[in-house]
Amino acid sequence: MLWNFPAGRKEKRQVLLNAVEDVREVLEAGADQAEEDGTIPQASVDALYESGLLALKLPAELGGAEADPVTQVxxxxxxxxxxxxxxxxxxxxATSIAAPGAYLSDEAIEKMFAGGRPPKGAGVFVTAGVAxxxxxxxxxxxxxPFASGIRHAEWVSGGVRVVRDGSETSERLRIVFPASQVEIHDNWQVAGLKGTGSNDYSVTDLFVPDEFAWDxxxxxxxxxxxxxLMGLPGLVANEHxxxxxxxxxxAWDTIAGQSQVGRGWGRPVAIASRESFQRSLGRxxxxxxxxRSLVIEVLEQAWDSVCNGNTPDLQLQIEMRSSATYATEVAVDVASQAFRYGGGRALxxxxxxxRCLRDLEAAAQHLMVSDSSYEIHGQFMLGMPEIDPMG
Structure with a gap:
């Protein structure tokens, strides 16, 4: 067993947060290289793996932390x-290896987790393939598209539409296959999240055994x-x-830290002395x-539900997604203001x-935190029928 996570929620939280501090120096040292290379450097990958942080969501019986959603946040x-x-x-x-770990057959797990060692994974939920x-x-x-971390993955997953007897069915599956069997396309030349290595990948006429697929x-x-038991979008919305x-x-801590330093031509003035900045800082x-309090409140309700053996209901599924969207919207606005107050040096x-502004703008493009989550939230409030929280 590579890691030994405590069972208690409080103790596990502390171990994981200590792990974040343990990898701080390595991640800080590799941040610029990730931007240049278009993927996080191997030293960062190794630090995240060895610390157990990539096992954040992995089932405990496979050696993972299986942390609750609030601890994950x-x-x-x-x-x-x-x-x-x-x-x-x-x-x-973390999700790309936890989901197969939870849902695949014992036969598939034996191959993926050879010798009891959890592998590194990447995955894309959208059904961009045909099986x-x-x-x-x-x-x-x-x-x-958007296979973050694909260059460091050992196993890869993707969503597929199923064809039987020559006709496409309504079946939608998640399939898993070795990363060595995919072609990675070098197309991650982007404005934000540059260091995530979110390249496209493809397969052609690849045979995937039944045991490596699930609905x-x-x-x-x-x-x-x-x-x-969190369901969808509950299992992943909290991450966003x-x-x-x-x-x-x-971003806001950075500009607050810079605000006491005088700048400008002639007579330098600290932006901390400006009432407009003071107002923005407080707001x-x-x-x-x-x-953040809203996100935690909704997730605690969802966690209470699953701890009682119940998948969160439609309202909670909707709120987990829409609150993540709102958190993203607020963060983009905050980072935009911080950038503006940063002046010419921020360029x-x-x-x-x-970097914070670019990365948040890129993250806001994700389907999970799109405006459709607000529309679905409104539909629920209006009592409309047949609502799908994933839209």
Whole structure:
């Protein structure tokens, strides 16, 4: 066993937050290289793996932390205050190995977790592939975008539409295959989240055995406890809120720290002396704290539900997603103001402020935190029928 996480919620939280501090120096040292290379450096990957942070959500019986959703928020938020690319890669990597760990068959787990060692994973939820049912499995073709951390993954997952007897069905599956069997496309030249290595990947006529596929909407977890009753979007929405809160908080802490230093031509003036900045400082602090409290409140309700054996109901599923969207929206606004108050110096690539703003704007493009979550929230409030929280 690589890690020995305590069972208690409080103790586990502290161990994980201590792990974040343990990797701080390595992540800080690799942040600029990640931007240049388009993926986090190997030293950062190794530090995240060896610390157990990539096992944040993995079922405990497979050696993972299987942390509750609120603890996950605190851990990802803390990572995002250090390096946004490392935080994003951790949240995607943790889910990409935890989900197969919970839902795949024992036969598949034996191969993936050879010798009891958890592998590193990457995955894309969208159904960008087609799986043609054949004897013993599926023949898969497809190209999936935004595969964060793909260059460091050992196993990869993707969503597929299922074809049987020559006709596409309504079946939607998640399939898993070795990273050595995919083609990685070098197309991650982007404005934000540059260091996450979120390249496209594709497969052509790849055979995937039955045991390496599951239906994410109907398959009951084979391993793990209450965490894997969270449902969708509940299992992943909290990650997006955590990332936004961490990066937004970092941006505002940065400009607050710079505000006492005089700047400008002739007679330098500190922006801390400006009433407009003082107002923004107070307002942004309250906004971040308020939306964080909302996110935690909703997640605690969801956690109470799963601890009682119940998947969170439709209202909670909707609120987990819409509160993550709101957290992202607030963080983007905070980072934008911090960037503006940063003046001309914030334009340089060496500025934390421009990186925070770019990374948050990129994160806000994710489907999980799109405006559709607000529309769905409104539909629920209006009592409309047949609402899908994933839209």
């Amino acid at each position: 605190e851990v990802i938020e803390a990572l995002a205050r250090i390096d946004s690319a490392a935080a994003w890669s951790t949240m995607i990597g 043609v049912a054949t004897e013993g499995g599926y023949t898969v073709n497809g190209r999936w 994410p909407m109907t398959t009951a977890p084979k391993r793990g406890g209450p965490l894997f 809120a955590a990332f936004a809160l961490g990066v937004g908080g970092r 942004c602090d309250l906004q971040l704290r308020a939306v 340089y690539n060496t500025s934390v402020l421009q």
